Amino acid sequence: MFDMIISGGTVVNADGEARVDVAIIGEHIAALLGPGDAPQARVVIDVAGCHLLPGLVDAHVHLREPGLTHKEDFESGTRAAALGGVTAVLDMPTDEPWTATADQLADKMAMARGRIHVDVGFQAVLARDLGLAEKLLSLRPVSLELFTADVPGAFRFQTMDDVANTMRRLAGCDTVIGISPGDQSILEGSAISHPAGDIAAFLDSRPPLAEAGGVARAILAAAETGSCIHVRQINSVLGISTWRRLRELADATVETTPQNLFFNAEDYRTAGAKLKGSPPLRGARDVAALRAALSDGLIDIVATDHAPHSPAEKAMTYPAFADIPGGMPGLQTLLQTMLILVEEKVIGLPDLVRMCARNPARRFGLDRSKGAIAPGRDADILVVDQRRPSVISNVEQASRAAYTPFDGWQAPATLTRVFLRGREIVRNGAITAAASGRVIQREI
Numbered sequence: 001m002f003d004m005i006i007s008g009g010t011v012v013n014a015d016g017e018a019r020v021d022v023a024i025i026g027e028h029i030a031a032l033l034g035p036g037d038a039p040q041a042r043v044v045i046d047v048a049g050c051h052l053l054p055g056l057v058d059a060h061v062h063l064r065e066p067g068l069t070h071k072e073d074f075e076s077g078t079r080a081a082a083l084g085g086v087t088a089v090l091d092m093p094t095d096e097p098w099t100a101t102a103d104q105l106a107d108k109m110a111m112a113r114g115r116i117h118v119d120v121g122f123q124a125v126l127a128r129d130l131g132l133a134e135k136l137l138s139l140r141p142v143s144l145e146l147f148t149a150d151v152p153g154a155f156r157f158q159t160m161d162d163v164a165n166t167m168r169r170l171a172g173c174d175t176v177i178g179i180s181p182g183d184q185s186i187l188e189g190s191a192i193s194h195p196a197g198d199i200a201a202f203l204d205s206r207p208p209l210a211e212a213g214g215v216a217r218a219i220l221a222a223a224e225t226g227s228c229i230h231v232r233q234i235n236s237v238l239g240i241s242t243w244r245r246l247r248e249l250a251d252a253t254v255e256t257t258p259q260n261l262f263f264n265a266e267d268y269r270t271a272g273a274k275l276k277g278s279p280p281l282r283g284a285r286d287v288a289a290l291r292a293a294l295s296d297g298l299i300d301i302v303a304t305d306h307a308p309h310s311p312a313e314k315a316m317t318y319p320a321f322a323d324i325p326g327g328m329p330g331l332q333t334l335l336q337t338m339l340i341l342v343e344e345k346v347i348g349l350p351d352l353v354r355m356c357a358r359n360p361a362r363r364f365g366l367d368r369s370k371g372a373i374a375p376g377r378d379a380d381i382l383v384v385d386q387r388r389p390s391v392i393s394n395v396e397q398a399s400r401a402a403y404t405p406f407d408g409w410q411a412p413a414t415l416t417r418v419f420l421r422g423r424e425i426v427r428n429g430a431i432t433a434a435a436s437g438r439v440i441q442r443e444i
Helices: 074-084 102-112 130-138 160-169 184-193 199-205 208-225 237-249 258-262 265-275 284-295 311-315 331-343 349-363
Strands: 002-007 010-013 016-018 021-025 028-033 041-046 051-054 056-061 086-091 119-125 143-147 177-180 228-231 251-256 381-385 414-420 423-427
Touching: 002 028, 010 349, 016 349, 051 349, 056 074, 056 331, 056 349, 074 086, 074 331, 074 414, 074 423, 086 331, 102 119, 102 130, 130 143, 130 160, 160 208, 177 208, 184 199, 184 208, 199 265, 208 228, 208 237, 208 251, 237 251, 237 284, 258 284, 258 331, 265 311, 331 349, 331 381
Parallel strands: 002 041, 010 051, 056 086, 086 119, 119 143, 143 177, 177 228, 228 251
Antiparallel strands: 002 021, 010 016, 021 028, 051 381, 381 414, 414 423
8 A cells, every 4th residue: 555646637747747646655765656557545635737747846945054154054944945946955155154065064964954845965075175175075075076167266267277187186086066157267357358347348357258267178188087977057158059069078067057048138227236156247148048958858847046135135226336235035936937937938847857956866866756756756846837937026935135136027937846755835925834955965
């Protein structure tokens, strides 16, 4: 006998859709059953007419703890994730302090336990002292992050020699290296040539040339050293073209974000600080090229770069546009914005699952448990009703940022239920269970 059967829905995986029932024993999916099967279960949940998606895996999130909890913390950020159907959050290391040592990573894991509403995996940062990496890897973070620009010197690898030598030192390690493409020399040159600090100066300080150069440097260094890399968000025509031409040279994947698929630099005129982040928004032509790349399967992962700030911080007046704290919330709206792209026929539902569940689980070493509705996987399941549109609103956001750049937008479906390892945690927009998320690690 099964513990639970979710009956009557259409299961969506990265490889397609099927009208099957999902049988669950304990925390795991036990079987996918044909409509004619008649097994016994302690609980049967009828979701006729709905689609069942695997819980989403957001590969680029800043939960802001420790040290920055006025912006977000483990509880508020994972509450937003649960309400949005993200059942696995991969947290970035840029808190206070940055997660650069095994002790810092262990402390962060301990802080999260018992307080998170969804599962959380942690990403650690590579410091210039590469001797720290061995002990970090013993705790199985889901990635090691390498930064090339716009970060403190202790964490900056700004030359090709820096990047290649770092990858060479890590050769043979079971990890993926996340790389944020950028060019410190352009940042420094722009600060001299554009002292005014307006929006135009901010855009000039992080041009497509810096992104494309960073993408090329990362791929070539990975090709030379045999490294496994993941390139953080790209959003320009030049960056996409560079990725298209070079990606087969190395074991490399790439991501973008929903905000880069919907907004462009003209939107700074009305939204200003609420949309300020890095990389900056590009032109309408860049957005069109990014959407085309999404449709063509060139983008491996869509992640949010959820990076909230307090409302007071975003509302302050700053000497320069670049000084506005960069980042915006996104965890709670990832599914809804991706469903808008499905409605617009930019992607299909299996593409949504591929980019927001299967691929991030696979790339970050979690695909034995996450990323698909299949026997043996965690029973992380979303029930989506495409007969019921939903409206995104600021008032429903659980993040401490207390807003979303998509306020007022209509999504073509409603997320009615969320299951985490077979336990219902969300129903009809409300949390229904105490925090039961776990700290997850790269699977061996």
